[in-house]
Structures are given as C-alpha cells and as structure tokens.
Amino acid sequence: MAEKVLMKGNEAIGEAAIQAGCKYFFGYPITPQNEIPAYMAKKLPKVGGCFVQAESEIAAINMVYGAAGAGARVMTSSSSPGISLKQEGISYIAGAELPCLVVNIVRGGPGLGGIQPAQSDYFQATRGGGHGDYRMVVLAPSTVQEAVDLVMDGFDIADMYRNPVLLLGDGMLGQMMEPVEFKERKPRQLPEKTWAATGWKGDRPRSVINSLFIDPAELERHNIKLQAKYDTIEKEEVRYEAYNTEGAQVIIASYGTTSRIVKNVIDDAAREGIKIGLIRPITLWPFPKEIFAKVVGQQTVKAVLAVEMSLGQMVDDVRLAVNGQKPVYFYGRTGGMVPRPDDILRQVKMILGGEA
Amino acid sequence: MAEKVLMKGNEAIGEAAIQAGCKYFFGYPITPQNEIPAYMAKKLPKVGGCFVQAESEIAAINMVYGAAGAGARVMTSSSSPGISLKQEGISYIAGAELPCLVVNIVRGGPGLGGIQPAQSDYFQATRGGGHGDYRMVVLAPSTVQEAVDLVMDGFDIADMYRNPVLLLGDGMLGQMMEPVEFKERKPRQLPEKTWAATGWKGDRPRSVINSLFIDPAELERHNIKLQAKYDTIEKEEVRYEAYNTEGAQVIIASYGTTSRIVKNVIDDAAREGIKIGLIRPITLWPFPKEIFAKVVGQQTVKAVLAVEMSLGQMVDDVRLAVNGQKPVYFYGRTGGMVPRPDDILRQVKMILGGEA
Amino acid sequence: MVKVFEKPKALTDKPFHYCPGCTHGIIHRLVAEAIDELDIQQKTIGVAPVGCAVFAYDYFNCDMMEAAHGRAPAVATGIKRVHPDKVVFTYQGDGDLASIGAAEIVHAATRGEKITTIFVNNAIYGMTGGQMAPTTLVGQVTATSPYGRQPEIAGYPIRISEMLSTIEGAAYIARVSVHDIKHLMQAKKAIKKAFEIQIKGKGFSIVEVLSTCPTNWGLTPIEALNWLKENMIPYYPLGVKKDIDGGGE
Amino acid sequence: MVKVFEKPKALTDKPFHYCPGCTHGIIHRLVAEAIDELDIQQKTIGVAPVGCAVFAYDYFNCDMMEAAHGRAPAVATGIKRVHPDKVVFTYQGDGDLASIGAAEIVHAATRGEKITTIFVNNAIYGMTGGQMAPTTLVGQVTATSPYGRQPEIAGYPIRISEMLSTIEGAAYIARVSVHDIKHLMQAKKAIKKAFEIQIKGKGFSIVEVLSTCPTNWGLTPIEALNWLKENMIPYYPLGVKKDIDGGGE
Amino acid sequence: MNEQIIIAGFGGQGIMLMGQLLAYAGMLEGKYVSWLPSYGPEMRGGTANCNVIISDSPVGSPIVTEATTVIAMNRPSLDKFENSLKKDGLLLINSSLVDRQAERKDVRSYYIDANDIANQLGNLKVANMVMLGALVELTGIASIKTVLESLKKVLGPSKQHLIPLNEQALERGGLRVK
Amino acid sequence: MNEQIIIAGFGGQGIMLMGQLLAYAGMLEGKYVSWLPSYGPEMRGGTANCNVIISDSPVGSPIVTEATTVIAMNRPSLDKFENSLKKDGLLLINSSLVDRQAERKDVRSYYIDANDIANQLGNLKVANMVMLGALVELTGIASIKTVLESLKKVLGPSKQHLIPLNEQALERGGLRVK
Amino acid sequence: MPKVTFKEDLCKGCELCTTVCPRGIVTIAKDRINKKGYNPAIVTDMDKCTGCAFCARICPDVVIEVEK
Amino acid sequence: MPKVTFKEDLCKGCELCTTVCPRGIVTIAKDRINKKGYNPAIVTDMDKCTGCAFCARICPDVVIEVEK
C-alpha cells in the first residue's frame, strides 16, 4: 500500500495526473484552481514533461488539442469563466475524437461572479456548453482521494473512447486538504494511438486530425458514429454511490462536495428517526438513471430531493430519471454559498410534512 | 399595411433589427449568417448607426456588452462555433443584466463540422453554454416573417427584463427567401435605462456595470434576484404554436424550420387517416411545458415524438414537460441533413404500430 | 492657506484595497488627477479589468464598466461607438492586456479606436497570486515559473509599447514609471496627453506604467520600487514611443 | 531527359479546390518544395487553418491537423512540445492569423515557439465570401466594407511582419510575394529559410506571403496579380524583416 | 396551385436569380412562395441550385423533395435532379449545354437551346431568362409581365436599361415552347 | 473523536500552517481528517481562517458549522467565530493581540499570550506553534511528537533547523494551559 | 528538346502560365473544354520552348511538368 | 507654514512617503497602530516642511493632504 499523504485537492489532482502518465499541461491562472498549474510547473520538468502557461484559456485548450492529436496524455484546468472560453475548443476535441482531461474547479457565476465554491456549471458540463451533438464524460469527485482516483480513471476513459473527459470539482474540493493514497492501479487495456499525428513515415495511413465534414451526409455519419460511442459509454461507464437508500423515506440526489454535507444530514436525520437515502452520481454524464428508477420505485420513498450548489441544474436529470414516478423537489444554494445541514434537513421535513 | 417584400432570412433579420431601433452591430464573418453583417455594414451608416467588424466573436460579444451597458440597442450574430466562443461574454451580459440580441444561425457540429442547417445547439442555447446560474430567452422562428417579428419582440423582451435574448435559426432560415412585411408594431411599455453608463453628471447614482460579487452572500442575493426575473419570464413570455392537436393520435414536438417539414407530414398523414398534432415551441426557453401537459393528457394521444435536426436535445425538455404521462420518442437527423417528410411519417406509423 | 495637494475629485472616498505600497494606488490617482485637470469627469466612462484593479469601478468617480478578463478594449469600443462624444478609458494589468487580451489591444489600436488605455505593467499576475505574465523578466521566479522564467520554455518578455508602435491607428504611446517623484510627474503628463489625444480624436492612445507588486515579488514596498528601477527599466525603456501629434523621441 | 519541374512529393495527388488563378496553390507548392528539398517530409506535422486553405490537410503529404479558426499557433505549440524533434508548421490566412488569431501568433512569437508559420495575406476573407480583413487596404470594397475600408471606422491595415519583428522570440520574419517568377523564387527561399531556422532551434519563424483572391477581389487572375503588385506591395513592403541568424535588412 | 421547382446549373449561370424572380412573381400574383438556395464554401465553377415553391396555401417545408418542375441548365444538374421529378412533372433542359436526352419517360420534357438563343440576342447571360420564359409559358405560374416587374425590383434603379433585353429573352423562351 | 476546529487570525500569522499541522498529526495518528482554508483575492493584511476536522469516522462535510474548538489569533477572529462554538466547546484566545474577554459563558475559554511567549523565544513567527501546543495539550488530539513529525514533513529538508525552536514553542504553549 | 506536359484535366484556365513564358508559346485552347469545364492551357510551339519552367512555377494547380 | 495632514486610518505603513521627503521629516510611528492594524506614517517636525507634497504624491493610498 502506498503511503498516505495530506494534500490539497488541486495539488493532488496534479500529482494524480502525473502518476497517470500525463506529461503535458497547458493552462492559464484562475482562482480557485491556481495550485494545479503551479504544481505542474514545478513537477512536470522533473518527469521529462512540459508545462506551458498559455496566453489564454482558448490557447490552452487548443494546445491541448495539438498535444492530444500528437498522441500525448494531456490536461488543462481552469474555473468557470475560463471553461466557458474553452467551449469551442472542447467541441473541436470531441469532434476530432481526441482524448484529454479538462478540470473545472467551479466558482460562483454568472459573469465574473465570485471565487467561492459552486456547482452552477452542471448544465455546461453535461449538456455541452459548446456547439453540436457531442458529449463529454463528466466525473464528479466528492473527496480528494476520489479526485485522485478519478483523474487516473479519467485519462483511461479518455483514451479508451477518444473523447474529452471533464473532472468537475469546486473551490472547496480544490482548496481542502485530505489524506490521499496514490494506489497501484491495474492498467486498463487501451487501444494504441495509431491515429496520432507523429510524423508520417508511410508505415500507416497519413494521420489527419480534423472535425470538418463539408458533405452533410458525411458529417451525419460521423455524428452517428460518435453517438454510438456515447451509447457505449452510457452502458459501460456509469458510476454512482447509493448510500442508505434501502427503505429510505426521501432520496436525496447530490454530488461532489455537497453530497458530503448530505451525509451529515443523513446522520442527523437518523437521530431524529427520519430515514434519508443518498444517490450520489459520480458520473454526471452518463447520468446514473437506472439506479434512480430502481431506488425511487421503493414503496417507502415519498419523494426525491435534489440538493445542489446551484439554482437547480442537476434536478433536470433527476426528473428525467425519475420520470414522474415520485415528486422531485429541489434545494440549492448558489453564488458560493454552501448548503447548511440543518437547512437541508428542514427541507426534508417539509417534504415529509407535505409543506414543500 | 406595409408592403410585402421578398427577403432572405438573414437580411430580413438585419432589417428587422434596424426597424426595431438597433443602431449598433458587432460581428465576425461566419457561414451561414454572413448576410447579416453585410446587411448591417451597408445599412447602419445610413441610419446614423455603426457597424464594426470585430477581430473575433469574443471581441464582438464584449463590444455588445459595452454598447448595451452604454444604453444602446445592440446586436451580434454568428453561427455555432462562433457562438461557443461567445459563451463567457454571454454569461457576463446575463450577470450584469444587460439587454441585447444574439443571433445564432446554426450549422452542423461539433468542431468545425459543416455549414448546412442544424439544430444541434439547442442545449447550448437553452441551458446556457456559459458558466453560472443564468438563462437567455431563446426565440425560434420557423419562417422569415416570424424571424422578423421575433427580432423586434426580442429587443423588447431584452429591454424589458435586462437580459440577453437569443434568436435561434439555422442555415435554412438564414438562406431562404420568403415574403415579409415589416408591420407597424405597438410599442411595448419599456423601463427607462437609467442604469446605463452614459457619463455621470451627479443627477443619478453613478452607473456601474458589473457582475463581480466577491462576497458569496451578495452573489447569492444577486442570483436569487436573477432567478426571480427568470420566474417572471417563465410566467409571462412563453410562446408556442399548437397545430392540429385536438384529438391527435401522436403529438410531434418540433421547432424552427423542422416544424415546417412536420406540417407537410401532418397533411400527408391526414390523407392516410392518421391524425398528428404539432406543438411548436416558439420560445425554447422558457419552454412551453404546460401546453404539453395539457395536450398530451388527451385520451387520443398515444405518444409524443420529438423531431429535431440534432441527435436528441429538445427531447429532454419534452420529456420533462410530459413527465412520464405518455411515452416520448425521438427522431432526428444531424450534421446538416434535414429530415424527410416520409421518414418522419414512417416513425409515426412505427409508433402507432408499436414497433418503435 | 491653499491646498497644494488633496485627493482628486475623480476618485471616490472608498479606500483602496491594494496591498501596502502597491503602486496601483499611485496610478489610480494620476489618472484621476488628469481627469480633474481636463475637467472631463462628467463625460468620462471607465472600464475596469480583471486583475487587482478589478475594483477600479469603486474608485473612479465616474460611470464605470467591469470588463471580462482581457476584453476591456472591446468593451470600451462598444461604449465609444455609442457615445463618440464621451471620453472612454480602460485600466488594465499586464496579464489582462498583454496575455489574454493581446488580440483586443492590438485591434483597438488597429482600428484607431478613440479610447485611452492605462496599462499597468507589474511583470506578474497580482490578483491570482503571482503567476508568470508575458512581461515577467527572464529569470524571475513566480508561481508558474518556479525555476525562474526560462526563455527556452516561456520565451522573452513582451514589450507591448514597442509592438503597438508599429500600428498606424495608434496615435500616442508612452512608457512611464512611478518609482520616484520625477518619474511619476512624467507619468501624469503622459496620461494627460493620452486623454488629450483622445479628445482631439487623433486615434488610440496608451500609457504603459511600470508598477510594483511587493506582495508577489516578495519584497517590501521600498525594495519593490528599487527592483522596478533596476530590473524593469533596463528591459522596458521609458519614453514616448509614438506621438502623431508631434513630440516623440 | 530530366524533369526540371514536377509536382513535389510533399503534395498529395488531390487536386486543389481553389478558384482558378488563386495563388494559394502556388504557395502550397512552394511549401512542399521546401519540405522536399530539406528532406523532412517524414518528420513534418502541418496545421491547417480555417479559411480557404482549410483543406490543406488533404494536400500536404504529411501528418496534418486542422485547427480551430485562428488557433493554429496554439495547436502547433501543443504538437511541438510533445515532439520537439519534429518540424511543425502552420499555414494561415490573414483573417485567421491577423484577426481572430492575433493573440495566438503574438504569443507563439513571444514564447519563441520553434514552429514555422506560412501567413497568406490576401487582404480579404476568402472562404466566407469576401469580408474585410484587418489587412484589407484603405478604400478596398468588401462585403463588410461596402463603401470601401474607411479608416475612421475600421482603422488602417495591420502590418503583421513589422509588428512581430518587435518580439524577441521571433527569429526569422520575411514578407514575400508570388506575383511573378522572380518573387516566387524569393518566396520559396524565404520559406525554406524559415524551416531551417526551426530545425536549428533558433525560435519562431514566419513568412508572410502576399496572395491574390481573384474571386472576391472581382478580378481575373491576371488582373489580380497586377493589383497585388500595384496596391499591396507599396503598403506591405517586401523583404526580410528579421533574421537573428544573420541577414535581414 | 402547388408548384415545387428545382433550378440547377453552374454558378454564374444566374440560377439563383431565376429562382428569386419566380418567387417574386409568385408573390406579386398573391401566392405563397419560398426560395431556398444551395450554399457552400465560396468557390468558382461550382454547381448551384435552388428550390422554389409557389402555392395557394402557406408553404410548409421550403425543401423540394418531389419536384413538379426541374430546370437543368447543364449536364450535371440533369444527372442529379432528373429523379427528383414527380410523375408527369415538367423537365426543362438547356439543350445548348446538355448533351443527352432525358431518361425519364414519365415526365414532360422540353429542350430549349437557351444559350444559343441568348447568344442570338447578343448576351449569353440572359440564357436564364430564356428558360424562365419557357417555364412561365408552360406552367402559367406568373405572367411575363409580373416576372418583368419582379426583375425591375430586383435589379434596382441603376440597371433598368437591361429590362428590354431581358424582356426579349423571356419572350423568346416562351415562344420556344408555345 | 470528532473534533471540529476553527483557527482564525491575520494572514501572515501562520494560521493555515497550524491547521495543516493539526490535520497532518491527526492523520499520522490514524484519524480521518480534513483541512479547509478560507480563500480570497490575494491581499496582504486580510484575515484568514481554516476549518480542521479530526474524527474517528470518515469526514462528511469539511465545513465546520458547529465548532468544538475555536482558536482566535486576533480580535476580529474572536468577534467573528465566538458564536460558531458549540456549548462546552474550547475557545483559545491569543491574549497578546485580543483586547477583550470571551462573551460566551457556556464555553471553556483559555487566554494564551502567544505573541509574548514567541517573542521571548526570539521569534514572533512561532506564536502559532505556541497556540497549537496549548490546543493539543487541552484536547489530546495528537501528541506534540506527532505534531513535530508533521512539521518535519511539511517544512521539507531545507528547513529542518527550525524544528528545535518550534518544539520549544509547542511545549511552552502546552505548559501555559497545563 | 525540352518537353512541357499539361495534366489538362487539372487546368482551370486561369491564364497565369500564358503571362510568364519568355517565348510566348503558352496559350489557352479556346476551342475545347476539359472535364472541369475550363478551356485548358496548351503550348503552341514546343520547338521554341527553353525548358525554363516558368509556366510550371506560376501554375497554381501544378498542372505542368517540364523535362529537358 | 505648510501643513501636512495624514488620514491616518487609511495609512498602510508602506513607508514610501518616508523615502521622498527632501527634509527627512516623514517617518513611521512605530509606537502605534491604526484601525487597519498598521503603524502609520507621521511628520516629526512640521516646521521643516517645505510643502513640496512629494510625500503626498508618492503615497499609494491618498493618505496625505498638503496645504501651504
């Protein structure tokens, strides 16, 4: 077993990437993720890699496109406004089917907003803030350890499917320290990157990294191919945690750091004889629909409550998953405010009391 | 009655904006919307306005921010990749509560994609491709005349609520010609722009256009205020067309140019004794949920079919609106391919035959 | 007794949030003095950047807009086109202007946009905690150049004033410093001149002001002024780089 | 008999889609000839722009990537950092490089990125149907300057080579033309030199090639070459603007 | 009336204008109309086509999937669109440039040597008007007068001197199929 | 054990380090731990605080809403966090800089003249270690030995010469509340 | 004797080659069109050719090959 | 006689003013701290003041007013 170390979320993300074999990082400063580029600037040269501070988030994501197309494991990170700027680039990466890891340590918005933790980029993350029919795999860790594990898995998923993967954290996750362990992982069987542009010696077809299909029939074929890939991902890569769900009266849907607060609420509620269950999506896309359908079907369950640090974004996916079986409620804080356990519990009681 | 003229969608959009009092346009070339900036470049100087070709879509949207903050009616237009680039700026405009009209003449994606008509930016449009909790009003005309009318209404809605409004068309709408009439409109009662930055003479509070709230409690208050505004819009501004819905066996949900094809299908189906109804959202956000709930509740309705030029984006909203009452199916073409009436009809028959 | 020095009217009463000894404060005051002397407070609209000066909208006592990071020149363009009779200025840091906003400043100059830019070059990203800027000197240690800026990896610092001087639409370009009284008086003159150029409709004007960041340089305010003088000025020579209105070097 | 002229190996067999007489085709060939002569086809990775040359990935017979509009220098940076031993070039139009991609080219130069850029300046946006570019000449009528480019509104054309020459990391900068045999031979020399500079690891190199757009200029191909010579060259003087390896003007 | 028309040819043959005039004329005669062009990257020498619908009821899809009329101004256009024509539809072929006969036997085919006629009129550019003349003659979609009126609006004041030539071309086209 | 600790003071007082050492020590002693800092725009002279949780079971929310311990290194911190303390909680006040007494009577308050003690030790910077010494003494969260071990890891090889001074400070702090 | 070959079907009839031939022997064949629909360029009098390859060098479509 | 006034509570003790006074009469009051928590700047010997306002001009926080 590897040694446990106490690390900041942001730094742990950087270290996990390096241990996953990521040698290239292109980024631009923005709070609250600045420790990621700083860590990479310090460490990458020592592993024969390269850190480049790009002139902007747009340049950074396009450098990622170049490095990914050249066959490298590569990463960028930013926070909300910076991620908005990357949307065109992300759409290109998805369109050209390149693997990479994008990290969004979310802060309050819209606009310049604030710098405190938020989850208000859920729509952007899961629906593609960019143009066209594409999807990113969205991983939402709730602890620093999980962030480390998901960074490593994320690179594998990206390479497996030739698709960008987004790690969605928030300022709290990025700034906090927790013990982490960098575990030995058994490597996933990954396809070779025969498609990469590495210089053409005639021993394989010429590599052309591209997302232009001027003939609409061709573009549709490409889109359908992408869709088939997304279907496979929806089948193979769904992850979630179902906690205390059996016989629960209310199911709370919550992800990331917010779900940790919900766990406190579950304990508090238990003391008062209220049974709350938690479904914590770990992949926000693909969304764990089936477990909702299943858990919510229980007789005991009166309602579902989505708790988010936003004004209601994941709640759409929860409603889609629940599909009218049970009422779905929402409670959220936003702008950098973090839900308090007692307020969440009050919501649950209101729901059970028929007041919500 | 004003004279009818035959106009290209893109040019009609430009003319409508000018007639609505828009004097400033900032844009960047991209197919298939190039006739909009070209029209504005030609006409704005003649009405004492100003056309600026920005150095990029990002500069354009930020010029819009500046001009809107300075109190002007202002507009920009682009197509999919360019709209992705504007996401940060749009989030700023929403955050600072500035009114403006953004036009997206959608083409196939992702990435560079193609230039033929598509509706695959629905998610981006309705969910906010940018960061943070915000919404744009999204208007989806299906004819050139409706585009003209909605451009004019769009400016009013923007001013009314101090919010960006998106006009979502596609290459077909932008490129086609139809007869249009620029009707006399009775002006909506709009609030004065006392908040605009126009130079401070001490006769009003100093104008500060801003979206930064460093204190999360303040940012949350701001977000809740925005949310209240969005709630009002959801109540006041929903628009749709319900066509042939009474006693329909299948309800097709479709918007924009696609809905025109569906209308052909409805006629074709009628000839075969199949009754199809159409719900055509005109505002994609706010989405016309209630009419779905109502129409779909009819005994006769066996199912709902969403038809889109995408691989399934609006279908989420349709499902949310139908909320499990009836099964919801999807049929789409993508990448610039346009659904054919016979293929749509085949889908309907499959649904009715239980094969879908 | 007459006041020989008091707070300019174009500054609000809000105390600056800047770190002790940070020369952003001096530069704010110089801009405000220029506004006062030209008596244009009522017709000035300022644009704040994203950077330590983000709260400039709280300090300048005129209408203000806060722009997205790097986009102040585009925002100013939007304002100026709507109000050609107003005086529009941007206040931007080196990360904001020279890095993410490089295209916007180049094109404001290219269009000969009749705005004035105050460009505060402190060779670092202050706000975000001291990362490398395009203007960071070779060898300078920052959060993202932990081994000192290495030209092999990160290239050489960019001289914005010299670069913009090649652009026809730029009417007035000067680099100044505020590390001592003599230089800050020159800085003020340049800032005033830049506004005058705008008012005369000559084109785009920009004043690059060398500035300190004691906090992220890891120096005391006094040491920081010396570091500026000894390290920045040799690489960033002061002077009027362009003046289509006569003058220049 | 020996072939004194044949299609270079670094071009595929795919016929160009360019309009009749469009000099993009000549420039493609010159680049390919340089690649052949330096015998670097197997280690060259090219980056195509968004513009009429978007399909360059079909024409250059080496590994290629298609970049987002304006971002080719960033994409090339990503490639070069992963493969420092390869030769990486971008091929970009004036809308792509001088307008939307202004920040990317300035910063590739600033970082001294060891890539080569072929910059095709045809004073217009060809692909999208003839809109004004930052390089469009004063008075030139385009789709978005229907009354001719007016400096009051749109400023003056930007001279990219001169602007980039102020940047330390730029090792080689030349402006050339292809309007006649003599000039196109010089153009080829410059392109080859630019690649050599990259191979030697000296820094960033760029060749600005004046080019025609008969279609959107509304001229015949022959008239277009003359228009280039008579109107573009006086504003965009030819020559080596910078050569840290010796030479230059 | 529900005319679903495809007009196709080389870029530069005035294909788009033909369609626009037709739609304009239809509008002037009180019909519902739409015009939809093909569009693509700007390149000379490409092919161009447009869809025109002229109808007594509001136009649904502006895309013509089953044409009532196809005008093929060159060979590739005939190859591409012959099969889009519905049974008994009208096929107008510019025989000056098309070196084959129609393959469809279930349609009404007309061969008009539009370029030659235009040449005779002294301006190759009006070949499109010749075809248009033939079309309105055959379908009665609009009168030549209305087409001319449309042309006046589309051309703008500076080009009114071109009207007589175009009128001649329209008439010659009409005569050709009378 | 479920210690929920808030540590607050001026930036520059070593607040963050205190919290990190505590969390590190907790981890070394086999507990579940988390450390969460306040963060904001980089400005000198601001206030800083962090939340530390040390628990026998996995840490849910890393945010301390009801503290078992509050360390107030200056007056504004006391003003801000005194009320976050739960009944019977521990309130450690740096009496060198705080010029008032605790208002809460339902908590256990200790006044430690940390700056003065640090001054006596010849380095004002170790005032934080003095407080930390007092804390571990009072709570038994970790031994001074583990805290020192943590410090060694956190400081890195180049700063090991600082260990003895810090050890002294920890001990002096412990003694102060014994 | 030098030999100039045209891949005629690639020619777009742009006429650039006709302007650079020092011997004035490159012209456009007005009487025929190639597959692309253009009048192609030809050499009228190969005997006069110097093999200078100017025509080939200016051709934007790499239509021409020159042997000597 | 010139008069120099400090809005003491705005002072951040940066000491810049102490470096520019031609008479060397501006110093930091080490013995007290202001509301913000800094040792503020003061003039020790107002009689020597020339009213040159250098101290005010270099002060980044507009703490100083000078009358003459």
Ligand SMILES: Cc1ncc(C[n+]2csc(CCOP(=O)(O)OP(=O)(O)O)c2C)c(N)n1
């Ligand atoms: C799009 C975007 N990217 C990054 C940031 C984060 N950010 C805030 S300030 C800043 C840099 C500030 O540096 P500079 O412009 O030099 O100003 P200074 O603070 O040094 O005065 C950055 C990168 C942001 N807010 N938005």
Ligand SMILES: Cc1ncc(C[n+]2csc(CCOP(=O)(O)OP(=O)(O)O)c2C)c(N)n1
């Ligand atoms: C983000 C984005 N904006 C705009 C476009 C549309 N677009 C395609 S090519 C082009 C300009 C091409 O001009 P230039 O770079 O000068 O190349 P040329 O065609 O003249 O060779 C533009 C604006 C796009 N594809 N993507």
Ligand code: SF4
């Ligand atoms: S961080 Fe630097 S630039 Fe920002 S206020 Fe502090 S000293 Fe000034």
Ligand code: SF4
């Ligand atoms: S549009 Fe212009 S630049 Fe593009 S291929 Fe045609 S002539 Fe060349």
Ligand code: SF4
């Ligand atoms: S090779 Fe020279 S001489 Fe011969 S045809 Fe070509 S241009 Fe003329």
Ligand code: SF4
């Ligand atoms: S230059 Fe080439 S394409 Fe042009 S006419 Fe001559 S051979 Fe044909």
Ligand code: SF4
């Ligand atoms: S006004 Fe001049 S002399 Fe007087 S205290 Fe200030 S700096 Fe010194």
Ligand code: SF4
């Ligand atoms: S310069 Fe101003 S802030 Fe600094 S010590 Fe002097 S008075 Fe105080």
Ligand SMILES: [Mg+2]
């Ligand atoms: Mg800076």
Ligand SMILES: [Mg+2]
């Ligand atoms: Mg161009």
